[in-house]
Amino acid sequence: MSNSASQSDFASVPVLDYSLLNSANTRPRFLQQLRHALVNVGFLYLSNHPVSQNDIQRVIDYIPKLFDLRQEAKDAIRMVNSEHFLGYSRFGAEITKGSVDQREQFDFATKYVSTWKEGDPEYYRLRGPCQWPDEKLIPGFRDAFERYLEQVKALSHSFSSVVAEALGLDPEALSQFYDPLNLRQHRAKIVKYPAINGSNDQGVGPHYDAGFLTFLLQASNHEGLQVQNLAGQWINAPPIPGTFVVNIGLAFQMVTHGLARATSHRVLSPKGSAPRYSIPFFQTTRLDKPLGEDELHFPPEVLALRDARGKVAITESANFSEFASEPFGKIALISRIKSHPDVGGRHYPELFKELFPNGHEGLGTAY
Ligand SMILES: O=C(O)CCC(=O)C(=O)O
Numbered sequence: 001m002s003n004s005a006s007q008s009d010f011a012s013v014p015v016l017d018y019s020l021l022n023s024a025n026t027r028p029r030f031l032q033q034l035r036h037a038l039v040n041v042g043f044l045y046l047s048n049h050p051v052s053q054n055d056i057q058r059v060i061d062y063i064p065k066l067f068d069l070r071q072e073a074k075d076a077i078r079m080v081n082s083e084h085f086l087g088y089s090r091f092g093a094e095i096t097k098g099s100v101d102q103r104e105q106f107d108f109a110t111k112y113v114s115t116w117k118e119g120d121p122e123y124y125r126l127r128g129p130c131q132w133p134d135e136k137l138i139p140g141f142r143d144a145f146e147r148y149l150e151q152v153k154a155l156s157h158s159f160s161s162v163v164a165e166a167l168g169l170d171p172e173a174l175s176q177f178y179d180p181l182n183l184r185q186h187r188a189k190i191v192k193y194p195a196i197n198g199s200n201d202q203g204v205g206p207h208y209d210a211g212f213l214t215f216l217l218q219a220s221n222h223e224g225l226q227v228q229n230l231a232g233q234w235i236n237a238p239p240i241p242g243t244f245v246v247n248i249g250l251a252f253q254m255v256t257h258g259l260a261r262a263t264s265h266r267v268l269s270p271k272g273s274a275p276r277y278s279i280p281f282f283q284t285t286r287l288d289k290p291l292g293e294d295e296l297h298f299p300p301e302v303l304a305l306r307d308a309r310g311k312v313a314i315t316e317s318a319n320f321s322e323f324a325s326e327p328f329g330k331i332a333l334i335s336r337i338k339s340h341p342d343v344g345g346r347h348y349p350e351l352f353k354e355l356f357p358n359g360h361e362g363l364g365t366a367y
């Protein structure tokens with residue numbers, strides 16, 4: 001481990017108290033802690049946030065019922081039905097870093113009425129309405145989850161101006177990277193990691209998230225989430241009741257020129273008998289242009305923190321190869337087709353053929 005890395009490295013994920021933002025006296029302390037977390041860790045817990053704990057608990061209570069629906073009820077909303085890549089994926093449908101991810105999941109998203117029309121870029125079809133399970137089979141679930149998503153969405157928007165401030169920018173500086181409110185759609189998955197007592201304990205393999213900010217709810221009391229520090233060690237990020245885990249995705253690392261770090265993370269399957277549940281909420285950025293086009297101007301003392309951080313020693317992660325000069329929507333669409341080739345083949349046959357000229361057998365690559 002180099003000296004510069006050891007000084008800014010982390011042995012645990014910091015917990016930030018959102019309520020410190022409410023008073024002029026404590027606000028600078030929050031911003032300073034946030035700056036450290038963004039630059040050196042790439043992960044933080046957010047406590048005392050404004051999303052209603054009652055509404056969170058309602059969602060948590062529904063999760064086992066959702067996965068316990070009969071297989072036909074889940075298959076009725078399989079993702080392959082949806083050109084928006086929203087819906088159910090069976091256990092073991094994806095691979096990360098060469099191994100099968102042992103999880104089952106539903107992809108949902110914030111409310112959206114599709115505006116796509118002939119002639120619009122194809123990647124606008126990524127946005128659209130969710131597939132919901134039959135209301136009669138799980139009454140109230142849709143309402144509970146929509147309430148939850150609306151609140152996390154609002155938090156994710158207000159938090160991005162706090163992030164800008166913490167990095168020495170105007171609070172509105174990041175808004176250029178988001179679509180206008182009426183076109184914005186964020187995605188969230190509800191994930192089940194069953195207990196595994198065999199040798200492959202990969203819940204999800206090491207990866208970076210792709211987007212801007214992720215707000216993760218750890219919805220059961222299981223360890224398993226791990227975050228890789230600068231020295232390459234895996235640091236546990238156990239559930240802390242009442243918090244979100246917030247982390248940075250590659251798109252945000254890119255627009256901050258590496259000042260804020262995307263950090264590799266993974267989930268180990270739980271042992272024993274009870275499954276681990278989680279809900280990652282992925283904030284998305286504007287789809288219509290390359291993210292590298294707009295420039296952010298950080299104060300020199302903030303940029304100096306990046307240089308002081310030093311280099312990451314080892315990163316174990318699946319990587320993205322397409323982060324270049326394409327509109328972000330195109331990158332997002334390619335990555336969805338790679339992770340769900342069955343959906344891509346059915347709804348985006350031309351792009352699918354470009355990506356897989358010889359067809360595609362087997363599982364998709366998640367990251
Ligand atoms: O389930 C978790 O705790 C994390 C999931 C995750 O990292 C992801 O889906 O990107």
Ligand SMILES: [Fe+2]
Binds near residue numbers: 207208209265280
């Ligand atoms: Fe992730």
